[in-house]
Amino acid sequence: MAATVTKSSGGRRPGYGSLLRTPGAWTFLLPGFAARQPFAMLTLSIVLLVESTTGSYGTAGAVAAATGVSMALFAPQSGRLADRWGQAAVLVPGVLLHTAAVALLTALALLDAPLWALFAAAVPAGASVPQVGPMVRARWAALLSGDTGGSGASDASGASDAAHGGPGGGRGGTSPLLATAAAFESVTDELTFVIGPVLATALCIGVHPAAGLVAEGTLTFLGGLLFAAQRRTQPPVQHAAGFSRGAAGGSVAAGHGAGKAGGSSGPVVRSGRRAERPASALSVPGVRVLAVLFLGIGSVFGGMQVSLTAFTEEIGHPGLNGALYGVFAGGNMLAGAVSGAVAWRRPAHRRLLIAYTALALATSPLWAVDSAVAVGALGLLVGLCIAPALVTGYTLVESIVPATARTEAFTWLTGAVALGQALAATASGRLADGFGAQAGFTVPLAGTGLALLVAVALRTRLEPALPGRVVARGVDHRRTAAVD
Secondary structure (H helix, E strand, C coil), rough: EEEEEECCCCCCCCHHHHHCCCHHHHHHHHHHHHCCCCCCHHHHHHHHHHHHHHHCCHHHHHHHHHHHHHHHHHHHHHHHHHHHHHHHHHHHHHHHHHHHHHHHHHHHHHHCHHHHHHHHHHHHHCCCCCCCHHHHHCCCCCHHCCCCCCCHHHHHHHHHHHCCCCCCCCCCCCCCCCHHHHHHHHHHHHHHHHHHHHHHHHHHHHHHHHHHHHHHHHHHCCCCCCCCCCCCCCCCCCCCCCCEEEECCEEECCCCCCCCHCCCCCEECCCCCCCCCCCCHHCCCCHHHHHHHHHHHHHHHHHHHEEEHHHHHHCCCCCCHHHHHHHHHHHHHHHHHHHHHEEEEECCHHHHHHHHHHHHHHHHHHHHCCCCCHHHHHHHHHHHHHHHHHHHHHHHHHHHHCHHHHHHHHHHHHHHHHHHHHHHHHHHHHHHHCHHHHHHHHHHHHHHHHHHHHHCCCHHHHCCCCCCEEEEECCCCCCEEEEE
């Protein structure tokens, strides 16, 4: 893929230094990092606790899957509510519910409760997972476009000026720092997936099988409430204005927020009245395709977590589990950092297909290796291939989804990863129980391969609409219809 280093209009390279100098950024970055750390610990902590009490990876994977499925179903609704009523209004009750649900699940597992009771506790634990990652991404989009709510609006305007090299540069345009922010968030996510699994494994094996979930609940409570308190940088609340479906079936923006934050290239349609019911972000065809791709990425995370756990048990070194998963996540983090350091010449939707093809190919030999060194090397390779797909996918959201639905769009993708992770954890657990750990490694290959086929077939839906145009869904999706 051809790449070049670009500079902003002010002559500065849009790199991580410029991004981190954005006024107000550190006020949500630090608590956001603490609040999203538990997300990387939850599934593995459940697997390790339930496996220790039941002796079955299949059962442990199924309980973890229930958590992931419920999160995938409820996360987009949480994102939509955050777009509509504000992040703090959704986050605070969610944090309290999640802490209580995790405590209940932990107690039931330790008391050898029946399987149905574990499932009953796993569902609210997953449904209430705080969507801090999508909320942080939405804050970046708002800051870099000068579109924040609360008393921090003036800071956001300064951020927009810095991002564009001049006053008012963020208004109505695409910030060159948006791709850098997407890459930075991918790196941050992967840093949590380096620390989280290692911490969960160390606590569950070295302290107590329940210690991982106890730490997860504690970090969620403290970090989530601290992040919710940072109201100055949250995106503006859109109580009624949103985006509605055009006559041709395409999703178009309505209201002042669309077309500003995140470089949305969709048109602003002013019909003279406010939309009675804003359309879901999932009504954008490209978001549905991205959700399928992220579902496949989730299958890699879930398949690797369970299969690595079973593999290290088989070879008699369970303590290697956290280290091997850390190598896998470390490759992801490294690739994410590199992806954000350059600006690619090739369009994002084409880069995504190339990166995803590389990911599918990287997962193909996992099932055939039987040594820790080989598994670690292949895990590193797979990790290196995940980040470019994730970064590019999140960057596409900025250009195909209006600002008024962007948090919801991010949570659809996060939910897709969680659902893929949950399904893969179940499938890998069953395969590992019945045929050994190597059989579990076939799940990431199957998940990414199927998702790639869908993406290739529907690749034109990933192309951002031209300014002033909207993709029509009721007719040939490759044509565009002008919006007056």
